Amino acid sequence: MQLEQFKYDNKIVKYFAIATVIFGVVGMLVGLIIATQLFLPQLNFGIQYTTFGRLRPLHTNAVIFAFVGNAMFAGVYYSMQRLLKTRMFSDKLSWIHFWGWQLIIVAAAITLPLGLTTSKEYAELEWPIDIAITLIWVVFGINMIGTILKRRERHMYVAIWFYIATFVTVAVLHVVNSFEIPVTLFKSYSWYAGVQDALVQWWYGHNAVAFFLTTPFLGLMYYYLPKAANRPVYSYKLSIIHFWSLIFIYIWAGPHHLLYTSLPDWAQSLGTVFSIMLIAPSWGGMLNGLLTLRGAWDRVREDPVLKFMVVAVTAYGMSTLEGPLLSIKSINAIAHFTDWIIAHVHVGGLGWNGFMIFGVLYWLVPKMWGTKLFSTKLANTHFWLGTLGIIVYALPMYTAGVVQSLMWKNFNAEGFLEYPNFLETVTQIVPMYMMRAIGGLLYFSGVIIMVVNLMKTAKQGKFIPDEAAEAPALEKKKIVGGHWHSVLERKPVIFTSLTLVAILIGGVIEMVPTFLIKSNIPTIASVQPYTPLELHGRDIYIREGCNNCHSQMVRPFRSETVRYKGEYSKAGEFVYDHPFLWGSKRTGPDLHRVGGAYNNVWHFNHMLDPTSTSPGSIMPPYPWLYRQQIDATKTAGKIKALRTVGVPYEEGYEDVANADLKEQAMAIKNDLKESDIDIPETAEIVALIAYLQRLGTDIKAESTANK
């Protein structure tokens, strides 16, 4: 057999690794800022671009797509070349991928603070950026599949399976969830409405966790952990079983984000049971990782790389047990909308993703610079700071979640809410928000130590941009027999197709009936489309990211219908909501029944200075809403776009809509004037008040009818 000479591309890995570190620092710093804003709301310095509502999406996007995303690409580009014994398919595509991805990140960092957002969690970026993401992702896919096709290794190793599943599924998720109708260059409305939008969004959101934060990292684990430990992977059989069961089952579990909402019961139940069935497949990955370390535990004591990986895999096991438990409805009833969920995702994010990335970086940098780690001692310091940081972060958040939830639900002996004032339940947990910020600070300082350590390591070595390697070419010959799965492992196209089938089934079964069968969303005759002014108000609500702290979903519990003084939310109430705004966290109270609950003056004063009406509130003031004017020239575009996606505005209404807008605005202006408040009817606050006063009121004109 003749050996072929070729070179591994380390330069692209280096660039992705550097981007990982930079955006890791940025993303965590933003996290630290918003964590602090929760007990120090003044920290936005009165600037509209730095409020919690706008920075929170920046934090999640930066950490998920910039930090974890770049780390994924660095890890994949390094391991894939070596596992397939070839250089990447195309250097040009590699670099388009790299620079394209960084441009997308920069675009996100600019648009999100500007309030250009779709409001859909982890999919906030507006439509032009969505298109860019699609293109770059396809570039990544072509590069990856091309590399697989020109491989010199007959079979694909388990890490490659996970990379394939990642590419295929993220592509499907992103495209389906990003269906939206553009209004302007940076404004669009979701194609779907209400319950359907919620289902699509959480199918996406949940599986972004599955296929952006989990499967690629399992792939990385399968390469870097046995490499670092120098041990054989524990069980090939376990790899096969847990891979296929994981990707098949994961996709079904999205509805567990919507338990006790207006989503049809059957879809909720599917979310619950598939989440429970997900425990074993997830733990399969953890077990295969931990058991691979059998006989190498003495090395775990010495080697910071392995230390980080062991804690990462353990955190993975913990959060993949906790996730299914949170999907049990009676537990979800307590945990949903609280800080428990924040604790949960951060055990996964800081523990699994963060520590895995640190482990990989500590292994990768010395390798690529042909040297040893600058300081094991510093790496160990980082390890302990990080571990302590996670604990100090998570414990107060768990406590905060449970305490606040029980306060929300507690009735006294006379049948009244013990804490009718929502704010009371917030001030109770503010000390825990402070603790959490300390935890974040510890974790962050560990990262800074890592940056120094890695820079010093690089400095003492010499970077190897192209690493020489050799391997025999893959012979063209027919192989028959072997383990059934090893047949698949040498047929990448069939393998990829089967992966696609596996991940499509769950989504199709849950979504198609919700879209097609009318009884899933009983219509309510009195529910009408928003007026033009309310539409403007709703877009301001979206721009300011109100949905990051306020839900619009009164769940069917007595504690909620009493607290929010109205019926629980019905599926038919959201049919004109493009996008849905149910939210996922109640840092402030639910707003679905806020319409008519307070007068216009109250809203006016509250938004100008929340503490004037609610002493102790941690909501920031929004003074710019009083200076800025709505742009009535956009009304027609909004109405036309919404009509395209099915909202029944009459043909031609867009031409006269601004008259209605003015009339409604004048009414609010005049009402405010009676209390000696003078504000132009075009001020943004007027539109926002109009929207808030409309919320949840249609149903009060009670005439429920199942059409």
Added chain:
Amino acid sequence: MNIIRKFKHKTSALMVAILMLLGTKTYAQSATGSGISQETMLYITFGLVFVVSLLVLLVAIYVLQLLKTFIRKEMSAEQLAKYEAEPSWFAKLWASWNDLKPLEEEEDILLDHDYDGIKELDNHLPPWWKGLFYVTIVYAVVYLLIFHVFETAPLQEERYEREIAAADALKASQEAGLVVDFDENTVTATTDAVELADGQKFFETQCALCHKADGGGLAGPNLTDKYWKNGGSMSDIYKVIKNGVPNTAMISWESQLNPLRMRNVASYVMTLQGTNPPGALPPDGELYEPENE
């Protein structure tokens, strides 16, 4: 010092949590319902919590083992040898539950895979893991059967209706035997100190959300001056509390308060007249002068 104070706060918060857990428990037990009663659901929930705690305990033990591994680094060779001579009960259990092959026999199950130097073993699936997978699948099937095929357990809408019915029943039983000798037109203000205190307590927890604890007004109007939007007589105030005011945030309290308490609250509101609290809202509505005292 700061941290200690925060810890104290946390422990006290935990205590609150536990107390409140007890609170909800006693409350939930008094509720009734057909089919699976709330009580059974409660036991199921407690069962679940128990299982969760057990699992958390297991994870904790595991983490401890991990810590021990790190600490062993510090031991001398002699100590270590002694320590490792006898495998712990945990190690034995771990080996048997996972069906682990002794490391020395690993060669036998080494597959001929070699990916950039990574080799793979052909170990069995851990038996307990397989068992766990089967149990979760059975759980899923049973769950769907119970809720969607045989429909023996209530879904969320029905559970909500039961919760409300239970609360109504509780209220009815509390109000049975009340003697009410007035209606909304004949009601008069009470001067009894105990009854006024009862009204005050209610006012300060519920009404204060909109009217401010001193009655000076927030989202709702000022109740301390002579200007009223819906009349200022005892009967007028009682009617507003009882029936609410349409198209405003003032809801009807009739379904939640019995007539005696509504009278106590209205009477307390009357006592706020002329208190002139600081920061009160300006007058709103029409001047009302009591006709006769």
